[in-house]
Structure formats: C-alpha cells, structure tokens
Amino acid sequence: MPRIIAVCNQKGGVGKTTTVINIGACLAQLGARVLLVDVDPQANCTNGVGVDPRGLKHTLFDVLVQPDKFKIFRMEDIIIKTEWPNLDLVPGHPDLAGAELHLVRKIGRETLLRKTLEPVSRPYDYILIDTPPSLSLLTINALTAAQEVVIPSRAEPWSLDGIENLLDTMDAIREELNQPLRIAGIIVTILHERARLSKEIVKRAEQDERLRGRFFKTRIRRNIKLVESADRGIPVIHLAPESHGAKAFMALAKDLAGLDEPA
Amino acid sequence: MPRIIAVCNQKGGVGKTTTVINIGACLAQLGARVLLVDVDPQANCTNGVGVDPRGLKHTLFDVLVQPDKFKIFRMEDIIIKTEWPNLDLVPGHPDLAGAELHLVRKIGRETLLRKTLEPVSRPYDYILIDTPPSLSLLTINALTAAQEVVIPSRAEPWSLDGIENLLDTMDAIREELNQPLRIAGIIVTILHERARLSKEIVKRAEQDERLRGRFFKTRIRRNIKLVESADRGIPVIHLAPESHGAKAFMALAKDLAGLDEPA
Numbered sequence: 001m002p003r004i005i006a007v008c009n010q011k012g013g014v015g016k017t018t019t020v021i022n023i024g025a026c027l028a029q030l031g032a033r034v035l036l037v038d039v040d041p042q043a044n045c046t047n048g049v050g051v052d053p054r055g056l057k058h059t060l061f062d063v064l065v066q067p068d069k070f071k072i073f074r075m076e077d078i079i080i081k082t083e084w085p086n087l088d089l090v091p092g093h094p095d096l097a098g099a100e101l102h103l104v105r106k107i108g109r110e111t112l113l114r115k116t117l118e119p120v121s122r123p124y125d126y127i128l129i130d131t132p133p134s135l136s137l138l139t140i141n142a143l144t145a146a147q148e149v150v151i152p153s154r155a156e157p158w159s160l161d162g163i164e165n166l167l168d169t170m171d172a173i174r175e176e177l178n179q180p181l182r183i184a185g186i187i188v189t190i191l192h193e194r195a196r197l198s199k200e201i202v203k204r205a206e207q208d209e210r211l212r213g214r215f216f217k218t219r220i221r222r223n224i225k226l227v228e229s230a231d232r233g234i235p236v237i238h239l240a241p242e243s244h245g246a247k248a249f250m251a252l253a254k255d256l257a258g259l260d261e262p263a
Numbered sequence: 264m265p266r267i268i269a270v271c272n273q274k275g276g277v278g279k280t281t282t283v284i285n286i287g288a289c290l291a292q293l294g295a296r297v298l299l300v301d302v303d304p305q306a307n308c309t310n311g312v313g314v315d316p317r318g319l320k321h322t323l324f325d326v327l328v329q330p331d332k333f334k335i336f337r338m339e340d341i342i343i344k345t346e347w348p349n350l351d352l353v354p355g356h357p358d359l360a361g362a363e364l365h366l367v368r369k370i371g372r373e374t375l376l377r378k379t380l381e382p383v384s385r386p387y388d389y390i391l392i393d394t395p396p397s398l399s400l401l402t403i404n405a406l407t408a409a410q411e412v413v414i415p416s417r418a419e420p421w422s423l424d425g426i427e428n429l430l431d432t433m434d435a436i437r438e439e440l441n442q443p444l445r446i447a448g449i450i451v452t453i454l455h456e457r458a459r460l461s462k463e464i465v466k467r468a469e470q471d472e473r474l475r476g477r478f479f480k481t482r483i484r485r486n487i488k489l490v491e492s493a494d495r496g497i498p499v500i501h502l503a504p505e506s507h508g509a510k511a512f513m514a515l516a517k518d519l520a521g522l523d524e525p526a
C-alpha cells in the first residue's frame with residue numbers, strides 16, 4: 001500500500017515542484033517504486049522529468065474532465081514511465097487551468113483524484129502529488145487523495161503565512177470529508193544560509209505553536225544546479241549527484257522514508 | 264485618466280507583489296497618485312504595505328461577491344490610504360479564494376473588476392493590480408480591467424514558460440472581450456547576477472521572437488532588503504532608500520513613467 005503524499009503551499013515559487021521531482025527521483029534511486037502526479041496547469045513537474053505535455057495525446061486533464069463522450073479515460077491509459085527506473089508520472093497539462101470550471105458542478109468534485117488514482121496505486125511505494133499555488137479545487141483534490149502532506153517553504157514571511165492557511169484547509173478537509181491527513185513535515189527550501197534575516201525568520205517559524213517540531217532537519221540551500229536541473233528536465237540526483245542539491249534531497253528522501261542517516 | 268497596469272505571471276514567486284508594492288511606492292514618492300489593487304487571496308500586497316486584511320471589516324471580496332443582501336459594497340467604501348502620501352490600496356483578503364466559485368456563474372464575470380474600479384479611478388495617475396499565480400477568473404478580471412501588463416520573471420526556465428501562456432491568454436482577451444491590452448514590459452527579477460546559467464537563460468529569453476525587445480533594461484537583483492521589506496510591511500524605498508533594491512525599483516518606476524534616467 002503506497003504512502004500518498006501531497007506537496008502543498010499556496011505561496012508561489014517555494015519549491016513544491018522541485019521537491020516532488022527530486023524526492024521522487026531519490027526514492028526511486030533507493031529502490032522504491034514511485035509515481036509522480038502532476039496536478040498543476042503549469043505542468044512544471046512534467047517538464048521537469050523531461051516530458052513535454054504538449055506532445056502527449058492524453059493527460060490528467062482527460063481523466064478528471066472526461067472530454068470525450070464515447071471514451072472513458074483512466075489513469076492506466078495516461079501513466080508514463082520516465083527514463084529513470086522506478087519513476088513513473090501522471091502528466092499534467094495547461095488545459096488543467098480550465099478543469100476547475102468543469103469540476104465545480106460535479107458531485108464528489110473533491111474526491112475525483114482519489115477515486116481515479118485508487119485502481120493504479122497498488123504497485124507503488126510512494127505517490128507524490130505536485131499542486132498549484134492556490135487552495136482551489138485541484139489542490140483540494142490532491143489533499144483529499146493524500147494521507148500525508150509535505151510543506152516546502154522559503155525562509156520568507158509570505159511563504160510561512162501560507163502555511164497557516166493551508167493548515168486551516170487541512171482541518172476543514174479532515175472534518176468535512178472525514179479524511180485523516182497528517183503533516184509529514186515542513187521543508188525549509190531555497191535557503192540563503194548566510195543571511196541573518198533568513199536565520200531569524202526560520203527561528204521564528206520553528207517557535208510558532210502550530211509549526212513547532214514539524215520541520216525536517218534537512219534544509220535545501222540555494223543551489224544553481226537545481227535551476228539547471230529544471231532547465232534540462234533531469235532530476236538533480238542524475239544531473240549532478242555530487243552537488244549540494246542532490247545530497248540534500250537524498251538526505252530528505254531517506255528522512256521521509258524513515259531510513260536513518262548517520263548523524 | 265489613469266494608466267491601469269496589471270502585474271501578471273502565473274508562475275509563482277517571481278516578484279509580482281514585490282513589483283506592485285515597490286513600483287507603486289516609488290511612483291508615489293515621485294508625486295504620482297497611485298492606487299494598488301490586491302486581487303490575490305494570499306493578500307501579500309495588502310500585508311506588504313502594512314495592512315492586516317483580517318483586521319478589516321470589508322475588502323475587495325465584498326465588492327466582487329456582494330455577500331450582504333441588504334447592502335451594496337462599492338470600491339469607495341473599501342479604499343484605504345496607506346501611511347505614505349499618494350499611495351492608496353484596495354485591500355485583498357483570504358476569502359477571495361472562494362470568490363471565483365461565486366463569480367463563475369455571473370453574467371459579465373470577467374469584467375466585474377473593471378466596472379467596479381471605473382467610478383473611483385479618476386483621481387489616480389497609476390492603478391497597479393497585483394494578481395495570483397494562476398490564469399483563473401481573478402487574473403482574467405485584472406487583465407480585463409487593465410490597459411497594460413507588466414510581466415515579472417525570474418531568470419529561470421519555468422518563469423519564462425509562464426510568459427508564453429500569459430501571452431496566449433492576453434490574445435484571447437483582446438479578441439473575445441474586445442479589450443486593447445499591451446505589454447508595458449518584462450522585468451527580470453530576483454536575479455543572481457553572477458550565475459552563468461542565469462545570464463544564459465536571460466539571453467535565450469531576449470532572443471525569443473515573442474519576447475524580443477520587450478524587456479525593461481532595469482533588472483532587479485537579489486537583495487535581502489526586499490525580504491525584510493516584505494517582513495516589515497514597508498516598501499523598500501522607505502525602509503532602505505540606499506539599498507540596491509530601492510534604487511533598482513526607482514529606476515524601473517521612472518522607466519515605466521517615461522522619465523528618462525541619465526544613462
């Protein structure tokens with residue numbers, strides 16, 4: 001039975017997609033069978049593992065919206081194997097931007113992703129869901145499909161404010177959709193370590209009542225290799241295994257998997 | 264008659280809000296009368312000029328959604344003067360996250376912001392609209408209310424891909440809503456100047472057919488003062504007038520206003 005993890009923070013540009021791709025690729029390298037699910041109309045996760053969504057005939061859009069009256073699209077029809085072993089992908093597409101308008105009137109509109117993922121989930125150890133920077137219906141679908149949430153955040157005030165709103169949304173989902181949902185952890189990302197203000201902001205966040213004790217100890221520092229990795233569509237563990245970025249994500253993947261690193 | 268400028272890029276964390284606040288504050292300091300309009304449920308623009316949306320009785324949410332059967336909310340009821348001269352604000356609020364569900368079924372749902380802004384716009388020289396990281400109904404409202412668009416982008420591939428989608432959306436708006444909409448310019452933001460990859464990515468973008476010639480020559484480099492400015496809710500020109508960030512935004516404001524800087 002897979003661990004299904006949504007990676008969320010409605011603040012933009014905090015490293016959600018970078019986290020999904022790179023934790024996924026590291027877990028796959030460690031031997032886990034991993035499925036990445038790209039629920040974001042920007043489709044950065046899809047591009048980030050070397051797949052161009054515009055070159056695909058069918059994507060997550062077709063499964064959620066079912067645009068064809070004569071054909072039912074299932075997850076199994078659209079799952080792609082990436083070029084790395086153990087790393088599969090449910091591709092996103094820019095058309096997802098319009099998906100919410102279709103979904104808004106459907107019965108069970110929040111549980112559509114969970115229901116469609118269920119038949120294909122058994123072969124996987126980890127399913128990692130990338131979400132858009134919003135608390136809208138696509139993100140709610142991801143939170144409802146998941147059992148756990150990983151929250152990347154920069155050491156900046158607006159990324160941390162975003163977490164408070166996300167926690168409120170998670171509480172609402174637990175209550176109204178009767179969905180157990182736990183926080184796997186908060187990751188401090190794109191960290192400019194030497195800036196005094198960054199340290200101050202992280203310290204302040206770690207003392208916040210709702211956030212205390214929830215931070216992964218691995219922090220992802222700023223590393224240009226992660227930008228190059230996005231640019232080339234190759235996870236950093238394969239592009240530059242000796243880089244800070246690769247090592248940090250590998251440590252994070254092991255932490256998430258409960259594999260203890262020597263201190 | 265004001266210049267109405269939407270600041271857009273559906274990629275997250277590229278500096279949209281930072282651009283709205285700081286170009287706005289610089290123009291106000293130069294003597295222009297400026298209105299900032301916060302159309303983002305994250306309400307970072309509101310917080311960034313020292314206003315806590317949760318402390319307000321009424322915000323843009325009330326004007327767009329009209330939640331009270333017995334009272335009509337107008338822009339004039341919710342506009343706030345910030346603590347700096349010439350700088351006013353239409354405050355946003357987290358409840359805007361739900362606004363799109365209400366708006367989706369309204370006739371004229373794309374032109375609501377334009378119609379409600381029109382009666383209050385005359386006293387201003389510049390109206391700058393901050394938008395969420397999405398191409399959804401709130402952003403469409405901003406694009407339809409505006410005559411010009413400023414596009415911030417990081418020197419990173421996914422921010423630049425976002426611009427292509429945005430240009431397509433602008434084309435659609437021009438055609439279907441018969442709305443003239445021009446690009447005031449693209450700003451390269453949060454630039455890590457010394458990184459060879461950043462230079463490469465900027466150069467590549469400047470040669471793209473659709474983007475060529477549209478870049479502001481001022482680039483906003485990474486500057487921790489901008490993070491501090493966000494944290495303290497004070498525009499950088501007031502917090503740290505001698506900082507790189509303040510000087511860069513002042514140059515950008517003058518460029519936008521057509522005031523020529525000595526080279």
Ligand SMILES: Nc1ncnc2c1ncn2[C@@H]1O[C@H](COP(=O)(O)OP(=O)(O)OP(=O)(O)O)[C@@H](O)[C@H]1O
Nearest residue numbers: 012013014015016017018133222223227230275419
């Ligand atoms: N540790 C890092 N060091 C340097 N650059 C990074 C790092 N992590 C991510 N980036 C870059 O920062 C940008 C934003 O990251 P990313 O797209 O993963 O964030 P996101 O939260 O998914 O954004 P969005 O809200 O738009 O979905 C990307 O261009 C990415 O390559």
Ligand SMILES: Nc1ncnc2c1ncn2[C@@H]1O[C@H](COP(=O)(O)OP(=O)(O)OP(=O)(O)O)[C@@H](O)[C@H]1O
Nearest residue numbers: 012156275276277278279280281396485486490493
């Ligand atoms: N030039 C800069 N140097 C350093 N930090 C910056 C700079 N510009 C913006 N920032 C910081 O980067 C973060 C993202 O910027 P900002 O919130 O303005 O982007 P945005 O595009 O509005 O994000 P969103 O898509 O979430 O609305 C903020 O914490 C901001 O303080």
Ligand SMILES: [Mg+2]
Nearest residue numbers: 016017040044
């Ligand atoms: Mg993303």
Ligand SMILES: [Mg+2]
Nearest residue numbers: 279280303307
């Ligand atoms: Mg913003």
